[in-house]
Amino acid sequence: MTLVQMRYFYEVCQWQNITKAAEQLHVSQPTVTVAMQAIETETGLNLFHREGRKITVTSDGAKLLSKISFILGEVTRLDDEIRDMAHRHAKVRIAMPLQLGVVFLPYLLGEFHEAHPEIELEIIETGGVSALQMVEEEKLDFALTNYTVDFSARLNYSKLFDCECTFVTRFEHPLAKRHTVSIRELCDEPLVMLDSSFFIDRLVQDAFGHIGEKPNVIHYSPYLHTVKNLVRSGIASTILARPSVLPSDDFVQIPLLDPIFINSGLVVKKGRQTLDDVRLVMNYLRTLTKEMLIEGKDRPQGLRVKQDFGA
Numbered sequence: 616m617t618l619v620q621m622r623y624f625y626e627v628c629q630w631q632n633i634t635k636a637a638e639q640l641h642v643s644q645p646t647v648t649v650a651m652q653a654i655e656t657e658t659g660l661n662l663f664h665r666e667g668r669k670i671t672v673t674s675d676g677a678k679l680l681s682k683i684s685f686i687l688g689e690v691t692r693l694d695d696e697i698r699d700m701a702h703r704h705a706k707v708r709i710a711m712p713l714q715l716g717v718v719f720l721p722y723l724l725g726e727f728h729e730a731h732p733e734i735e736l737e738i739i740e741t742g743g744v745s746a747l748q749m750v751e752e753e754k755l756d757f758a759l760t761n762y763t764v765d766f767s768a769r770l771n772y773s774k775l776f777d778c779e780c781t782f783v784t785r786f787e788h789p790l791a792k793r794h795t796v797s798i799r800e801l802c803d804e805p806l807v808m809l810d811s812s813f814f815i816d817r818l819v820q821d822a823f824g825h826i827g828e829k830p831n832v833i834h835y836s837p838y839l840h841t842v843k844n845l846v847r848s849g850i851a852s853t854i855l856a857r858p859s860v861l862p863s864d865d866f867v868q869i870p871l872l873d874p875i876f877i878n879s880g881l882v883v884k885k886g887r888q889t890l891d892d893v894r895l896v897m898n899y900l901r902t903l904t905k906e907m908l909i910e911g912k913d914r915p916q917g918l919r920v921k922q923d924f925g926a
Contacts, residue, residue: 616654618690621683623650624662628672628680706735707896710746710758712813713839714778714859715879718907719759719900727899734892742812742837750882756893759900761814761856761877771883775904777876780815781868783860784852790869797872802828805851807842810835818875819854 626636627647637644655662662676672680695706711719716738723736739749743761750758751767764772782796790796802823808830809815816835823830833851836842842853843864856877860866881897883889889897 616657618687620650620654621687623647624654625680625683625687627651627663627670628676631670631672632668633670634668706737707893708737708739708755709896710739710741710749710755710760712743712746712760713740713809714761714813714815714856715759716740717839717861718858719903722903723896723900727896731895734896736896742809743814744817745812747882750884753884753887756890757881757883757897759879759881761879762882763814763817763878769885771885772878772880773882774878774880775901776880776908777878778856778858779870780818780854780875780877781857781860781870782852783846783855783866783868785846785849786865786867787849788852788867791867793869795872796869798822799826799828801830801854802826803831806830806832807834807836807845807851807853808832809839809842809855810837812837814877815854815856818877822871822873822875 623636623640623642623646626639627633630636630639633647633651634644637647640647651663658679660675660679661673662679663670664673698706709723720738720740723738728734728736739746739755741749743758744766746755746758746760747762747766747770749755751769761778762772782790782801784791790800808819811817819830834845836845839855839859842855843860843866845851846853846866847864854871854875857868860868881900
């Protein structure tokens with residue numbers, strides 16, 4: 616059985632329809648039909664129940680599909696590894712938290728993609744903690760993320776900037792007209808927070824812990840839009856990195872009396888080879904950050920420049 620036949624069989628099983636599988640594979644329907652007949656002849660198995668144009672996979676077909684799915688997955692991974700070894704890394708895998716994604720994704724998917732359409736960007740939006748775990752496990756090439764340097768000694772951290780965290784609430788809130796607010800004043804304040812996969816949760820817990828208190832968190836969510844919707848509904852307020860709040864959100868952001876800043880930058884696995892395409896994306900992000908923070912290009916509020924940028 617050839618790899619081509621395996622791919623045809625896989626698609627037929629997914630769609631349970633020869634015509635749709637052929638469309639997905641960009642080949643003719645007779646080509647797929649002949650391939651399925653050849654597989655059944657070669658294996659001596661009855662792989663499909665046929666009822667007119669509709670087909671369903673038999674129990675033997677399902678067992679074969681499981682084996683073929685594994686083989687095709689291994690072939691895909693082998694292809695990726697070969698491209699890596701040949702420095703023709705056409706897919707760059709990146710993670711970034713939602714709070715930074717609102718700033719950087721439009722540039723990566725717009726300006727960068729237009730300049731380098733040959734590079735496929737696989738961008739995973741996740742919390743900073745999850746992002747660093749995936750970098751450490753080498754599931755990603757790098758992360759542009761928030762971090763704390765004590766997370767893992769197996770990672771290299773390149774700080775680009777830090778983000779100010781602010782108390783975020785509605786204009787109708789009693790504290791909305793304040794210029795600053797202290798952590799102690801927020802002890803009884805109902806909060807909805809990004810969950811423990813985000814570093815902001817750790818920093819907020821630490822800030823309350825320093826005064827011997829715990830935040831009054833009524834709900835944790837992995838989704839930034841959920842946090843914002845709950846704030847918008849008046850159920851609670853939150854603490855977020857300033858750049859993650861957009862003008863269209865129509866929220867008040869009040870600085871904390873004792874400011875909290877989150878480190879943000881590029882994180883890679885120590886000892887991992889940085890391939891040309893990966894380096895190109897990382898350098899683009901460094902340059903973009905420099906333009907934002909030093910030259911004022913669409914500068915998001917709350918980002919503070921790293922003085923030795925470029926080191």
